[in-house]
Amino acid sequence: MCRTIEGCLRYAQHHQAAFRTIVTGGVGFDTQVQALRDAVREELIATIAEGAYGHREIPLLARLALLGWLSGVEGVTLDWLNHPEPARETVRTMLARMLRHTLDTIGELVPECPSPPPSVRAAP
Template sequence: MTAGSEQETTRRPAGGRGEARRAAILDAAARLFADRPYDALPIDEIAEAAGVAKGLIYYYFGSKRGLFLAVIESATDALNTLAEEYDELTPVDRLMRTLDGFLWWADTHRSAFHTIVSGGIGVDPEVNAFYRRSRGRMLAAISQGLIGASTPRPALRIALEGWLSFVEGATEAWLTEGDLHRDEVRDLSVRALGGVLQAAGATDPDSDRPA
C-alpha cells in the first residue's frame, strides 16, 4: 500500500454522537487488530464490529491505515502518560509500573505490537516516524524518572535507546515462546537496565546517576 492510495485526512468529531461513533470504531479496531494482521483485516469487518457504515471510517480516519495509526496512538498515549506520572513512587517502582503497562498492552494487542516492532506497515515512513516519536517520548519519560532530566548525556541516552530495544525484543520473544511469566519478563528488563546503567557510567564517569 502506498501513502497516496487512500485518502489520509483524519477528521475529529465535534463531540456528542460523532465522538461516540469515533470511539466505537477505535474500540472495535483495537479488539480486531489485537490478533489479526493488518493486511488480513478488511475494513468492512471493522465497520460491522463497530456497528457503523464503512464510510464513517473513511470520514473520521481517512483510511484503514489512518485508523491503525489512531489505535496505536491511543495506546501509546496511555502508556506514555503512565510513564510521565512522576508521583511519590521510587524510580524503580515507576519503571516497573511502566513496564507492566507496556507488557500488558503487547500481550493484549499481539498482532499490532508485532507489526510495529517487526515490520509490516511499520516499513511505511510515516508510520515509522510516528513510532519513533512515541518511542522518544517514552525514553524521555524514563530518563526523567531515573535521573530527573529528560535529555541525558550521550552515553546514557544511547544506553537507554539500546535497553528499550532489548525490552521490545524480549517482549517479542516472550509473546512468541510463552515460556516466562509476564512478571518475569518485567523483572528481567529491570535487571538488564541495572547493567546498562553501570555500562553507561563506565563509559562516561560524568554520566548522570539515577536519583
Template structure:
C-alpha cells in the same frame, strides 16, 4: 508507522532521562545505551509472545521483571562513560525481598 515509532521512542528516552537524571536530555553516550535497552524490551516481549512454549518457560510476571531490572545495569554503564549521569544507588537487600523496581530506583 515509522514516524509514530520514532516519536514514541523519543518520548520514552526523555522520560527515562527525567526519571534517572532529573532532566529530559541525555548525553550522547547515554542515548544508544538506552535505545539498546528499549530494543531489548521489545525483543524480550516478542520472544515470549512468539517463542517456543515449554513447561519451564518463565511466567509473565517473572519475564516482566527482566526489562524492569535490566536498566540498573545500563545506567551503571552510562555512569562509567558519563560521570555526570550517576546511576541510582544499589539496593541493600536481595532482589527477591525489595521488589522489582528497587534495582532501578534504589528504593523498595
C-alpha cells in the same frame, strides 16, 4: 519503571498484531508507523532519563545505551509473545534488572549521568 514495563508487556500480550506492527514497522515501509514508533521510543528514553537523572536531555552515549536497552525490550517482547513461558512477571523483572545494569553502565561511562541510587526508580 516496573509499572511501565508491565504496561508494555500487557499491551503487547493483549494487542499482539498492533505491537508487532509498531515495533517491526508493519508490512513494507510505512512512514506513519515508523514515525509513531520513533516518537514513542524518544518519549520513553526521555522519561527514563528524567526519572534517573532529573532531566530529559542526556549526552549521546547515554541516549545510545538507553536506546539499546529499549531495543532489547522490543526484541525480548516479540520473542516472548511466541512462547507461553516464562510468566509476564518474570520477563518484567528481567527487563527491570537489565535497565538497572544499563543505568550503572551509563554511570561508569558518562560522568554527567551518575548511576542513580538503587532505591531510586528510573521512571514511574
